[in-house]
Amino acid sequence: MDEQNMPASALVSVRGLAKHFPSGSGRLRKPRAPVLRVLSDINIDIIEGETLGLVGESGSGKTTLGRCIIGIHRVDAGAILYRGRNGSIIDVCSMDDARLRAMQRDVRMIFQDPFSSLNPRMRVMDIIGDALRVNGIARGTELEDRVAEMVRRVGLSPDKMRRYPHAFSGGERQRINIARALILEPRLVIADEAVSALDVSIRAQVLELLKQLQAELKLTYLFISHDLSVVEDICDRVAVMSQGDIVELADTDVMYRHPQHEYTRTLLRAVPIPDPRLRRLVRQQTSPDTTQE
Numbered sequence: 001m002d003e004q005n006m007p008a009s010a011l012v013s014v015r016g017l018a019k020h021f022p023s024g025s026g027r028l029r030k031p032r033a034p035v036l037r038v039l040s041d042i043n044i045d046i047i048e049g050e051t052l053g054l055v056g057e058s059g060s061g062k063t064t065l066g067r068c069i070i071g072i073h074r075v076d077a078g079a080i081l082y083r084g085r086n087g088s089i090i091d092v093c094s095m096d097d098a099r100l101r102a103m104q105r106d107v108r109m110i111f112q113d114p115f116s117s118l119n120p121r122m123r124v125m126d127i128i129g130d131a132l133r134v135n136g137i138a139r140g141t142e143l144e145d146r147v148a149e150m151v152r153r154v155g156l157s158p159d160k161m162r163r164y165p166h167a168f169s170g171g172e173r174q175r176i177n178i179a180r181a182l183i184l185e186p187r188l189v190i191a192d193e194a195v196s197a198l199d200v201s202i203r204a205q206v207l208e209l210l211k212q213l214q215a216e217l218k219l220t221y222l223f224i225s226h227d228l229s230v231v232e233d234i235c236d237r238v239a240v241m242s243q244g245d246i247v248e249l250a251d252t253d254v255m256y257r258h259p260q261h262e263y264t265r266t267l268l269r270a271v272p273i274p275d276p277r278l279r280r281l282v283r284q285q286t287s288p289d290t291t292q293e
């Protein structure tokens with residue numbers, strides 16, 4: 001793969017990515033039904049060690065981009081270059097199944113809903129440890145020890161590992177989700193609306209946990225959210241998506257102070273800001289024709 005297409009600091013480089021879906025499904029789908037263009041010509045680098053935010057309104061294509069990067073969706077055009085642990089660069093789109101499985105150990109996802117994303121019939125121990133078992137990495141007491149260590153890392157008590165998900169609160173379940181994502185010691189974590197379903201105070205705790213884990217485990221995050229106040233708190237850079245395009249990409253503080261694209265300004269104006277002085281400041285900086293309050 002052409003290394004010149006990938007900056008030395010990048011863990012993932014997306015180049016010219018396009019993704020379509022058939023616009024109908026099942027028997028309703030006509031043979032020549034038009035396609036839904038969900039992503040068109042996406043170019044973005046995810047720098048090793050950073051937290052890159054991906055924001056945009058519902059349906060803008062954020063989840064689809066995350067799923068393409070992890071190899072869940074096949075792409076229609078473009079490349080997703082991934083720098084392996086040994087430094088080699090491989091296009092996710094042309095990996096064989098074995099390579100894809102290996103890459104998917106390094107790139108894990110955390111999903112939004114802490115209630116539906118955990119199998120209610122599995123004990124927490126098995127939910128978190130399953131990937132170790134399936135990948136033949138550990139079993140028996142070694143597996144239990146590794147799960148217990150991860151459970152401690154995410155701030156839960158290993159004593160509760162034999163319980164089922166229903167015995168845990170929403171915040172605790174999201175910690176279980178995080179433990180499940182991290183148990184294989186990934187390099188990139190794609191957090192898809194990972195704190196959106198949580199109360200504000202619990203959300204702050206989980207965000208703190210994610211930051212702490214990033215520092216301890218040297219993780220890179222792609223942090224998908226429609227909520228700009230959350231993104232500001234955790235991200236180094238932010239990419240703004242609108243209708244399948246990245247319309248703006250900048251360091252977080254630059255983007256919040258000097259948004260360039262009108263769509264970004266609209267998103268920022270919609271952020272609820274409790275402090276009236278801050279609200280005035282953001283309005284001044286995001287309104288095309290500024291009027292003093």
Ligand SMILES: Nc1ncnc2c1ncn2[C@@H]1O[C@H](COP(=O)(O)OP(=O)(O)OP(=O)(O)O)[C@@H](O)[C@H]1O
Nearest residue numbers: 021022038056057058059060061062063064065226
């Ligand atoms: N498997 C699929 N088949 C057909 N259409 C899909 C599929 N997955 C997503 N889409 C469509 O692609 C578009 C983008 O969806 P996507 O979930 O990526 O957006 P999003 O920005 O993550 O939105 P949200 O914040 O609501 O999750 C939507 O119109 C959606 O209906």
